[in-house]
Amino acid sequence: MRSTPELLSRPYAAELAERLMRYAKIETASDHHVEAIPSTQCQWDLARLLVEELKGLGLAEVTLDEHCYLIARVPAAPGCEGAPAIGLMAHLDTSSDVSGKDVRPRLIRGYDGGPVELGHGYVLDPSQDNPDLAAKAGDSIVVSDGSTLLGGDDKAGIAEIMAALRHLLAHPELPRGPLEIVFTPDEETGKGMNLFPQGKLSAAACYTLDGSRTGEVEAECFNARTVKARFTGRSIHIGYARGKLANAVSMAASFVSMLPRSEAPESTDGWFGYYCAHEISGSLDSAEVTVFLRDFKAEGMERRVEALRALAKAVEAQFPLGSVELEVNKSYSNMREKLDERPEVLERALEAARLAGAEPYVKPIRGGTDGARLTEMGIPTPNIFTGAYNYHSRFEWVSVSDMVLATETIIELVGLWAKAK
Ligand SMILES: [Zn+2]
Known part of the structure; x- marks a missing residue:
């Protein structure tokens, strides 16, 4: 295991916290009462910002369609043109279970391992249902002010994909096959895959960055x-x-x-x-x-x-x-059967997490996921941890060192696929 100070000294640590907080401030709550996709107009705000950021990274092929599905194509690094394309996916919306309006994220550096006064009378207590938080003394964590959720689900995933991508583009010497970056609306309403422009993807496999605890890889659902x-x-x-x-x-x-x-x-x-x-x-x-x-x-x-x-x-x-x-x-349907037909997809996710220094383990999802739907459509899509915890709650918190591990897992994963035959 890598130490927390070592992880926090990585070049993308500050970038990840900054991106997460900036994206979290943009309201993107979806609404399961609305049939249209996107179910809420606010999701466009984050989608449009990400279009600008992706173009700012020098990408020429960035499309945002009429239903708010954002797809960006990243060309392979020199010498890796023959590698299979892989997708990296995260969702734009946040749950409507708790308000996501006027989110005020707060970064706590050098977290002391004790209870955190969030504000508005709410306390995030590691001794109550937060065993993972107790182990984060010395880490930097991001929380809300107690009046809203934080939106680490899934803005931590978006931040990690963006940071990994920026790093990979700045380092063309790192092995990198073609990538397809996919940001989707309305995951939380369960409708996010209904109008998914599947034909626009050529990826041999895709990975959602929408899991929680460090090392967690989800390859199976009900x-x-x-x-x-x-x-x-x-x-x-x-x-x-x-x-x-x-x-x-x-x-x-x-x-x-x-x-x-x-x-x-x-x-x-x-x-x-x-x-x-x-x-x-x-x-x-x-x-x-x-x-x-x-x-x-x-x-x-x-x-x-x-x-x-x-x-x-x-x-x-x-x-x-x-x-x-x-x-x-x-x-x-459970995506496991389809994933078992392509064992390398899950194996590479586990190997990448191991190379990044996380201790990967496979965990079942007691529900469905967009990745399961995409898997059924023919693109095997396991789900990787993001380091965000207590989803859909005002007690949401995100560990910056876990975000570093997730980002390095993406970078390793891209490298493993680039070297694949
Ligand atoms: Zn999510």
Whole structure:
């Protein structure tokens, strides 16, 4: 492991903190109630600034399309023209869970390892749910003033890509194949990939800079299905219902009560999937239950769907006058299978993190990611750490030394691909 003072003395340490704080001040909250992409006009402000900065780095091919997708093409360094192109991706928007307006980022140099008074009555306490922060004594960290989120998700990722790119362009002697820099809107709304101009990318692989803890590389997410269970009862005057009524409300309740409690979201973590009864509505005559199914394994997902079919049959057995129908819809798929077809994509990310001096490990994402969607579209896209913590919260904090490690991971990764056949 490299020491914190050594990391903070790297040439891009000050640049990274400066970029993060400058980008964080620009409001880019997205809005999941809005169907249009971008969902909010403010995302253009950061996109346009980045267009100028990328052009300022000497790039000729920088395009911002009508839906706020920014793609910049970086030519290979001399001698590396034959190397495969890779993409580096981060998202422009911030979560709407906490206000992202008038963000006032603060850089704390020589952090003492103790509680941080953010302001507005909020304290970031390493002893409470922030074990990683306790280990950051001596580091420089960036926090908000407590009234907003910081937006390190994903402006830390943007800052790292920009700093790595500036460094690589200033050092043409470093191995560098062609790069495609991609900044996308509306990741937080889950719609960010809907209008993605996939045809404009020629990258053999892409990496999102949108992970958290140092060393973390995410190559796996849930398989997700949404199941609608429709219960058809038989209603009749309830004063004369004996032997004649099938109550759809009771059928739905019976179905929900049979979902395994030990496999609910609140009783699982790590690599375990779940059943989550998410919505219920109905009356005597008919009722509907929405169940979210999550599982890392395709077979596990099949098993869960089969289990719901068996429960539906069990409900029909209890209510002979009623019937149950299931509609199963795919939401997103685990990217691991597609990544396993191209093992070098993940291996190079881990090797690059190791070369940078981080201790890489693979961690599952208990949700979906834009990278998973891009992987499904045919460009394998694992997710790399950024050094930003406590996402979507006013307690967000970013470690500058972790940002240095992420930036050097990018530089090493570019080098590994440039040397690839
Ligand atoms: Zn993010």
